Amino acid sequence: MIHRIGAACTFAWCVTIALGPSTAQSAGSRHVPPRTTDISYYYDLADNSVFRPITRVTDPALGIRKLMRHPRQALNVDEHDQVRLPSTWWQPRLGYRTVTPQQIKTGPGPGTGPVAGRWKVTRAKTQGVTPGFFIKDQAGESFIIKFDPPRQAEMATAADVVASHLFWAAGYNVPDNSIVRFQREDLDIATDGTFTDELGRKQPLTQEVLDRVLSRVAQNVDGSYRGMASRLLKGKPLGPFEYRGRRTDDPEDLVPHEHRRELRGMWPICAWVNHADCRGPNSLDLWVTAGGRSFVRHHLIDFGSCLGSAAVAARSPQTGSEYFVDYGVIARSLLTLGLARSGWEETVDPELPSIGFIEGFDFDPGSWRPDYPNPAFDERTTRDIVWGTRIVAAFTEEHIRAAVELAHYTDPRATEYLVQVLIQRRNLLMSRWLSTTPTATAPFEP
Numbered sequence: 362m363i364h365r366i367g368a369a370c371t372f373a374w375c376v377t378i379a380l381g382p383s384t385a386q387s388a389g390s391r392h393v394p395p396r397t398t399d400i401s402y403y404y405d406l407a408d409n410s411v412f413r414p415i416t417r418v419t420d421p422a423l424g425i426r427k428l429m430r431h432p433r434q435a436l437n438v439d440e441h442d443q444v445r446l447p448s449t450w451w452q453p454r455l456g457y458r459t460v461t462p463q464q465i466k467t468g469p470g471p472g473t474g475p476v477a478g479r480w481k482v483t484r485a486k487t488q489g490v491t492p493g494f495f496i497k498d499q500a501g502e503s504f505i506i507k508f509d510p511p512r513q514a515e516m517a518t519a520a521d522v523v524a525s526h527l528f529w530a531a532g533y534n535v536p537d538n539s540i541v542r543f544q545r546e547d548l549d550i551a552t553d554g555t556f557t558d559e560l561g562r563k564q565p566l567t568q569e570v571l572d573r574v575l576s577r578v579a580q581n582v583d584g585s586y587r588g589m590a591s592r593l594l595k596g597k598p599l600g601p602f603e604y605r606g607r608r609t610d611d612p613e614d615l616v617p618h619e620h621r622r623e624l625r626g627m628w629p630i631c632a633w634v635n636h637a638d639c640r641g642p643n644s645l646d647l648w649v650t651a652g653g654r655s656f657v658r659h660h661l662i663d664f665g666s667c668l669g670s671a672a673v674a675a676r677s678p679q680t681g682s683e684y685f686v687d688y689g690v691i692a693r694s695l696l697t698l699g700l701a702r703s704g705w706e707e708t709v710d711p712e713l714p715s716i717g718f719i720e721g722f723d724f725d726p727g728s729w730r731p732d733y734p735n736p737a738f739d740e741r742t743t744r745d746i747v748w749g750t751r752i753v754a755a756f757t758e759e760h761i762r763a764a765v766e767l768a769h770y771t772d773p774r775a776t777e778y779l780v781q782v783l784i785q786r787r788n789l790l791m792s793r794w795l796s797t798t799p800t801a802t803a804p805f806e807p
């Protein structure tokens with residue numbers, strides 16, 4: 362009897378997994394949002410740089426799988442090795458259906474940014490690494506506005522807009538990001554505007570605080586400001602998702618995140634656009650209602666540290682080659698008394714301040730790594746990488762150019778440089794992971 366109950370439970374679990382998220386919910390879940398979560402930046406960094414690597418090295422099951430060359434494959438794929446749909450994480454776009462360069466320009470839409478005119482500043486972002494603030498435009502739409510560091514005008518704002526549109530075309534849920542220009546006089550302070558002081562206390566927002574925020578960012582020669590406006594995602598924010606485990610109070614969240622194809626297979630896409638800041642705290646889950654049901658939708662946010670940008674400065678040449686704490690590099694340095702040279706030491710700085718540092722000649726498509734280990738990337742297999750590389754391969758030069766033009770670089774050399782670097786990096790990924798040899802502009806047809 363117990364055996365039969367066990368078999369029935371296993372069967373029910375398999376059916377739930379196989380039928381995917383929407384069916385799982387209609388099969389009797391509570392229609393209430395899961396609880397809000399948060400991930401501390403510092404904890405995430407320490408956990409993924411120190412604690413998790415130790416548990417991985419000491420995990421016997423993982424060791425045996427490695428030895429036997431029998432990795433655990435992604436769990437949510439069908440018989441064609443494709444993501445089982447519907448997915449609340451990703452949907453088929455480039456590589457699966459026609460996406461025009463114009464559609465890339467619109468992205469998640471509408472792509473128009475805040476209505477020009479006076480904006481009400483509702484909250485100043487005085488905490489975190491980059492300064493910014495939240496506004497409401499005259500149409501009542503809310504945005505977060507982020508900026509460039511004074512010495513790298515256009516760099517971080519461009520990265521946020523270009524990469525978010527590339528990720529949208531690749532199938533991910535992202536906010537509607539665009540470049541905006543405004544004058545200091547366009548800003549009013551909302552009557553209930555706030556900021557958080559050094560002691561973490563909420564305080565009323567003042568003109569002085571706003572001026573302090575603006576004093577830390579790049580300003581145009583005519584006195585105006587360039588910003589990146591990210592339209593606030595609709596729905597109830599539930600905090601970031603993690604790249605491992607599940608939200609146990611979300612009945613649709615059945616596959617451990619590190620075993621999701623959309624997250625493991627994002628590795629080549631991140632490598633392509635140098636998204637070294639791809640980590641849990643740069644994601645956002647929202648409780649949304651669409652198609653007659655309520656559910657958790659998973660978004661990627663914050664692309665200000667992609668391409669050649671590290672948000673507050675240019676990327677360093679070792680980005681993509683080494684983790685912040687890279688035990689392999691530490692060991693090699695110790696053993697060779699620091700004499701071993703690294704590939705990145707030969708790379709050439711484009712010397713374009715609006716680009717920062719990214720290049721396409723020495724990019725290694727086999728070993729790119731983010732700033733610190735990402736649990737889903739750690740689990741990636743060749744099948745996951747090929748899945749993501751096929752998406753990268755579907756971007757034509759026209760698609761890439763459409764996204765890069767959204768940066769509105771003042772220097773035309775920056776536009777041209779970035780387009781060429783993205784083509785070079787795409788081609789290197791294709792040569793490494795797909796059997797077709799790429800030409801300069803022809804896309805691979807998956």
Ligand SMILES: Nc1ncnc2c1ncn2[C@@H]1O[C@H](COP(=O)(O)OP(=O)(O)OP(=O)(O)O)[C@@H](O)[C@H]1O
Binds near residue numbers: 489592643663
């Ligand atoms: N488009 C958006 N819709 C809703 N919330 C957003 C959006 N963009 C940003 N946020 C919220 O603002 C927070 C900070 O945004 P973001 O990660 O883009 O900036 P950041 O410079 O990394 O900030 P910090 O250093 O404070 O983390 C996010 O954690 C998220 O909660």
Ligand SMILES: [Mg+2]
Binds near residue numbers: 642643663
């Ligand atoms: Mg962030």
